[in-house]
Amino acid sequence: MPALPVPASTAELLALIRGSGIHSPGAFDERLAEIRDLPDEPIRAAEVLVREGLLTRFQAKQFLSGRHKGFKLGQYVIQDVLGQGGMGSVYLAEHGALRRRVALKVLRSQRGLDQKVSIERFMREARAAAALDHPNIVRIHDVAQQGDVYYLALEFVEGRTLDQLLERGTPVAPSQAVGYIAQAAAGLQHAHEKGFVHRDIKPANLILASNGTVKILDMGLARSLRSEGDNLTEMLDKGAIVGTVDFLAPEQALGEGEIDVRADIYSLGATFYALVTGRPPFTGTTSQKLAQHQMKPPPDLSAEDRTFPPELAQIVSKMLAKKPEDRFQNPGEVIAALAPWLSDASEQKVVVGISASDQDSAARLRATLAEAATKRTKRTPKPAAAVEEPVLVKRRSGGKWIGVAALALIGIAGAVGYALWPPSKQQVAQGPRTDPTPGPVAPTPGPDNGTPGTGTQGNPSVPNPPRANPKVTITSGADGLRIQAAKYDALISKSDGNLSSFRVAGVEFLRTGASLSGGRTVAQGGYFYYEKAGHQGLVKLTEIQQPSANVVEAKNGSFTVRYEFTPNGLTVTANNATDDTVPYYLLFDSSSVYDVANEKGEQLSVPASRSPADPLDPKWRTTTWLSGRAAVKVTDQTEDAATKLWGPFSEFRSQVWESTAKTYNRVQFTLEPIISAEVPKPVLTPGAVIVSRSGPARVVQTELYEATVDSDGCMPSIKIDGVEVLKANINVSRGVYFLPGYPLPFDIKQPSPTTITAQCDKAAVQYDFFPNKMTWTVENRSDQGMPFFVVMDTSVTGVRNEKDEWVKTPLSKDAGTPEGAGWGTTTWFAGRAKMKFTGGSKVWGPWEGKYQVWEASLAPKEKRVITVELGLTDAAEAGKLGDLTGAKPALATDLTLDSPADYQVYQRKTKLQGAMVVRGRMRSAYDRLELRTTGKPLQGTLPDQWREIPVADKARSFEATIPAPAGGWYKVEVRALKDGKVVGEMAVDHVGIGEVFVGAGQSNSTNCGQERIQQKSGMVSSFSGTGWQIGDDPQPGVHDNTSGGSYWPAFGDAMFEEYQVPIGIASTGHSGTSVNQWGPGGELCRWTAGRMTQLGPNGFRAVLWHQGESDVGMPPEEYTRKMTDLIRETRKVAGWEVPWFVAQVSYHNPNQVRFENSRAGQKKLWDSGIALEGPDTDTLTGDNRDEGGKGIHFSPKGLKAHGKLWAEKVTVYLDKELAK
Structure with a gap:
């Protein structure tokens, strides 16, 4: 809509309205004359016009922005926006003469072949819809062209799509699902008789109207089996996968040319499954889903839910048969099979639908329904006529009830693989929660937990179909x-x-x-x-x-x-x-x-x-x-x-x-x-403070910072604009914590949405969180002095006191002494981030060789308020810090990416496919977020184009999982736009989709090699638990903080040479340890399991375990038992069946090359299936060892040989996995 200057007066506003053509000549002025005292301010005047029915809120917003054209298409006046997608936009409109509201679908203008393709698909939808006149299919009223704009006028339906029903987190009751599927089948039967196949049946394309009628949406992929002149359609579809992957029939996934109505029956069966379970039949990546549609047996609903009727489950399984000839052969057969399970109310809807079918089909189905109704009458007393409750969807922006007839009509098709993009912003946006914290009681009752709730229960007056006896x-x-x-x-x-x-x-x-x-x-x-x-x-x-x-x-x-x-x-x-x-x-x-x-x-x-x-x-x-x-x-x-x-x-x-x-x-x-139902993630809006649970911890988020309060009352992490400023889990450090007495026996509570308390008889702390600061009220309840510590990360490189004195960290100053005057209030700098502490007693360091400590020394029974102000380093401060440290930090930008990190590797899900997590914040206002990925995939090429990242309205933080092909390094660019202008951007130069491994064990799994070695390929990186870096020695993240050489660079190079994808390493071991020290509940087990948790479910390929030298005297059975306990514990913590490789390890020196106890215990783990077979590194003798061949650790030559041995064993397993 072209814009004029924003109206400065009511007179200018009225002139825009008159010039828009939304009202017939004279009619607007007649209505206007009836309004007394129209305000002079245009905004207030617009509010009056909306209240009087002369404008909609959408129209008023456009006029107040200076827009006055584009409100009419032919005879239709646009009243609101219903949705937007890749193909175009859908508007709520009204026919000027007939006063009939319609869903107006407008094709987006494009160029060249893209325009030709879009018009063909657009017109195909029009032809399909015009040929179909059925109560269970959304009707078309008109198709027209105005200039180069094509549009459809479709039946406007007030209701909710079936996928929106599922968004509540509660599956649909089987008795209701039967009715919905039978009505959809009636619509498909009509389309079948007219020679059409829909090819994209899914919950999002079925709408439940307020009167209980189910209608089929989106005929954009429908194909006529009778048309011989649809050459462009044939060209478009040849070899392409058409449909939605969660509901795709096997023959569609193969891109086979001969697709008939049985493909729609398969998709309808998958939709049935999703309705009653809340999820599609198969899960995983796109490639995994496609493979499962081809090969994995259809899921058995009665096996998954023992209360689900087996006979009904058999119907769904038949709909999901792999071979078309094994399914129902037409939708009428589906209706007949479902007839015994229909409620009376649903049967009436289906009868209306089948009446539009051909006479023979309708007669047979009516007879089947009548017979089923007779059996139901004999089974239970006939209930009163059921009344379906209208189901409406509320628009968040305007607060009014609208229909969603065309919301699912927007997107025509997404390419499978990398191009399968998340839905548009309108589909995924969620408003902010008024109370972001979890409630203090049990989860919300509902149908899943056997207690009264608001979930879909079915109409109580309708008899339920026969159900199997619930059993255990x-x-x-x-x-x-x-x-x-x-x-x-x-x-x-x-x-x-x-x-x-x-x-x-x-x-x-x-x-x-x-x-x-x-x-x-x-x-x-x-x-x-x-x-x-x-x-x-x-x-x-x-x-x-x-x-x-x-x-x-x-x-x-x-x-x-x-x-x-x-x-x-x-x-x-x-x-x-x-x-x-x-x-x-x-x-x-x-x-x-x-x-x-x-x-x-x-x-x-x-x-x-x-x-x-x-x-x-x-x-x-x-x-x-x-x-x-x-x-x-x-x-x-x-x-x-x-x-x-x-x-x-x-x-x-x-x-x-x-x-x-x-x-x-x-x-x-x-x-x-x-x-209970899943609770949606809260949306971070400007000025908000959100406290949410992440496992046993609580995570605090604002636009500026993120902090974590653990279940022990300590604060192990504060990230300011993504920069970590605390150092936890080194020696006794917990980041922010009391000492002595760690861990103190705190009770943790959350008395308000932005307050967390930790109390015991010895001490107490209350954390209060605000958008740009925190206050910590700390109390020493004991009769002895007690320090309260903050241990800072090495990212903190400089500090300024209240006298504006700048000092490089770490340093030691006591505010209680004359020479320490001015150091009670300090501002600490970590690159672009800073934090100001008020209420301190002393600062000292280096602790553990390199860490800065801030301390509040509490006297007996003392209570003190500590203020922590958080912010961003300005240009002058960056200059001072550069002079002090020799490295001037880069200033913060409006857009910050926390993920992916530079050199981060994501575990691929299949040989050719994976995904990356894009997470960050945008400080200024924006209305669109886009991403572009460039680089070399393992196969094919990447499209050099920007793609939208879906974000919630007004959200300042964002997070999305983006499909990506295996390969890299990729350059990932993210930009934010406002009114089409770039207002923030950031790029990460090295991101990979490849293979990730976790390492654990004793010295030869860590950095105890004679010399550090480097990876040669440039394609190996290492994860420390907080960051990623190129994979040269010493490996970060090991528990023992060793600094020598490791086998990991050589292993990574060998794996890259074999698979041509980036390799990620997370080494966690500790030298000189027995398996006794790795037991469940111990520090080492928690350390390694914590790294697994950081990488996430299926976020790495396997654990590589190299240990045994310290346990050569342990009986094999004991070693096997203790290793089994360790492996099972890590799998439990990780939440998935993590593969473990265990090496043959016992070597001590040239005179003690192998010890059978350790080797036998390790072999028992392979034989029992607890672990996979790793390399036999006892074979690496002579100059493969340090100290001239006399040592227990490896020389540079031995480190490289060690890495290659591991690669040989892992590739045997990995080749089988990638072939699945």
Whole structure:
């Protein structure tokens, strides 16, 4: 719409409106004369005109911007924007004469062949829609051209697309889904009879109108099987994959020319599956989904949900058959199969739909429906006529109800692979949450957790179709009796009859493995504890029986535990027939369970710090244990129960739930699983402070900074404009923390959306967060002095005191001394970031050789407020810092990228495909964000073009996962635009999609080689846990901080030579360590598992373990057992089945080349399937070793040979994986 100057008066505004043509001549002035005292200010006048119905809000906004043309297309007056996409825009419009509202789809102008292609597809949609007149297909009213603008006028439908129903996080009830699918099938039957195939059936292309009718959208990909003159369409489709990958029929994925209605039936089956489960049938990358559509058997709904009717599941499976001839042969057959499951209300809708089919088909289907209705009448009393509740979608911008008939009509097709781009901003934008913090109670009730809620339940007056009896399955395995139900699964240990696992939505709630009674027994997740009559801590229940289908009983002398499993949970009855009072414990895993709440709404972080002698009081008798969308409600039903919560217990820091069985009495309690809907991520808007959960930690985000408060009350991270300024996890450092007494037994609470508190009897801290600062209220509650420390990262290179004295860091100054005057208030500089501390006592360093420490020395019973002001280094300060350090920092830009980092490698998902995460912030206003990736992929070429990154409206932070082909290095550029002008940009020069490996073990896995070596290919990089760098020695991120040589550069070069993709390394080992030091719960295990977590699920290919020299005297069975415990623990923490390679390692010197104990233990790991076979490095003797061949570590030659040995073993495995 061309623009004139912005109207400065109401008179100028009215002139624009008159010139726009949206009102007929004279009519506008007649209406205007009826309005008294129209304000002189144009904005206020526009508000009056909107209120009087002379303008829509959309029109008013355009006129106030000076726009006055483009409001009319033919007879249609544009009233609002419904959506925008790659092909064009969709508007709400009204026919000037008929006063009929339509969805006006306008083709975007293009050039050359692109314009020809777009017009052909546009007209194909028009021809298809015009040929189809059916109540279950959106109708076309008009197709026209005005100048070079093409547009369609489509039926405007008030309602919601089925994918918008799923966005609530709650699947559709099967009884409703049957009705929706049958109506869609009726529309497809009509299209089939007219010779059309839709080719893009999916939830987004099915709209549920307010009267309960389902209509098919988007005929842009429809193809006539009868037209012989559609040559351009044939050219466009030949060899192309047409459709949406989540719902694509196998024959479509192959780009086969002969596609018929059976492809639509497959897509409709995939849509059915998505409606009742909330997800498409197959998951993974685009390539993985395409492969699964081809080869993986269709999922069985009754196997996934044991309450889902098997007969109905068979119908869905038949729709999803791989071969077209194995599916229903036309949509009418689908309707007939679904007929017994239709409610009366849904049947009426389907009858209306099939009435538009040809007479023979309609007659057969009406007879089938009538027969099914008779059977339903016999089965249950006929209900009153059901009334479908109108389902509307609300536009966030205007607050009015609108239809979404054409929102799904915008995008015609996305290329599969790299060009498969995220949806437009309008589709993914989410408004800011008014309360970004999680609530203090259990997850929102809903249909998934068996409690009343607002989820889709189906109309209660409509009889449900026959359903299978809900059941629990109990099967015997190597580790015990495994119990599986729809909402949870559990495990009863075969070795001792105790409860060792209770999982909900994939989350393990119980913790096993803690040593009891001096190592005589090992804790389970739930157990009696007794140390008499031959029992050694944990009571082993050796007689395990299953007296009925859903009951397990375990006994041992005076103790009996009965487990009764139902679809909704577990009841445990633990009987004590001794003369003593015996406790029964549940150990909750603090690594996966984050909070516990009682029935009064009080909530604490786990582990809540209490001693067994002073536990939480009895109001915690009923507790809900929370982990994201999964939760477990524990109710103690023991008579006169004295439930206790205490902990943390053992090296695992478990939270202990305790109930006591009195003499000849019992403990009885229930475990009830709860699964809530996913909570959308809050949107960071200007001036906002968001506190959200990330595992057990809380993450604070503003436009300027991000801070993390851990479950121990410490603050290990502050990033200012993406620059990390703290150093945690070095020696005792936790970044920001109290000492002595670390870790202090804090209770963590969040009393307000922007406040976090940590309290115990010795100390307390309250963190208050603001957009550009924090205040820390620290309190020493003890009778001794106590320091409060801040340990700074080496990124902090300079400091200025209140006297404007500048000093290079690290330095030591005591503010309480004359020479330290002025150092109580300090401003610290880390490149483009700075932070000002007020309330300090002293600064000192270097600590641990290079780190700066800031300290507040608290006297006994002292309470002090520390202010931390955060900001960006200005030009003058950067100059001063440059003079001081010799390196002038670059100033902050409006756009900052936190991810990808330079030299970052992302693990590819298939041989040719992967993805990168683009995350950052934009300080100034913008309306569009774009990305361009250039470089050399493993196969093919990259399009040199900018693509939009979807972001929420007004969001200052952004994050998106962007598909990318395997290869690199890539240059990744991101730019922000406002009104078409670039207002911020940033580029990262080295980003790879390749192979990533985690290293662990002892000295020969770290930097203990004789000399540092370098990678030669330029394609190897290393990850320290905080940053990426070129992969030369010494490797960053190792736990022992060694600084010699490693095998990793040579390994990376060998892998690049084989696969021609960038190689990423994350080395984490510690020299001179036994497997005993790597046990679950220990520092080394947490260090390596933490690196795995940082890389994310499936974020690396495998762990390469090289260790054994320190355990040559350990029996093989013991080594295997302890390594198995380590591997399983890391897999549990990582959340996926991480592959581990274990090398053959035992070499000490030329006289002690190999020790069979270590080698036999390592081999047992291969033979048992726990680990994959690594290289035999005992074979590297002579000058491959340091000290002239006499040492245990490797020479430069040996390091290179070591790397090649690893590459040889890994390639055998990797070739098989890439061939899948």
